Amino acid sequence: MKIQGRMFFWLSIFVLVMAVVYGVWSKEPAGTTALFLAFGLCIMIGFYLGFTARRVDAGAQDDKEADVADGAGELGFFSPHSWQPLSLAVGGALAFLGIAVGWWLLYFSAPLIAIGLFGWVFEYYRGENRTQ
Incomplete structure (x- = not known):
């Protein structure tokens, strides 16, 4: 890095x-x-x-003597299934459409963006100190 x-x-x-x-x-x-x-x-x-x-x-x-195979392996945890990006995408699309159509459309897009963002951040923190 x-x-x-x-x-x-x-x-x-x-x-x-x-x-x-x-x-x-x-x-x-x-x-x-x-x-x-x-x-x-x-x-x-x-x-x-x-x-x-x-x-x-x-x-x-970071190693100048490293081979390509040295970088192989697990890179991190990526959520295999999540509906939150869909909510963010729909909310973002409505927000940008609101600029062209009318600012009133932001009233519908803001809750979708907030729900999607909140759900994505806290997706694995439901319940008392529990991960899925």
Whole structure:
């Protein structure tokens, strides 16, 4: 993870330089704002990867002498069945449709998004300290 964190930090520096150059050269606020937001996202991802790399063991991608087979194995737990992403997708689609059709549609999409997000976060924490 260390190398990915460094890559995002270097990418963030590049995006920052390009945002300044683009802003001075074009004087166009929408693209300049988008580039500064992309800089912020790169910094956040780079910080997260660098922060996490200090707390976990070195992976195969951090070893310069590693083979491809060294990275094989279990990568983590992924929920085999979950209906929560469907609720989030329908709520998100209705929210974006509400921008085009009418803002009143957000009254129907906000509960779907909240239920889907809450259900997804607490999917395996039902009951008293119980996992499924």
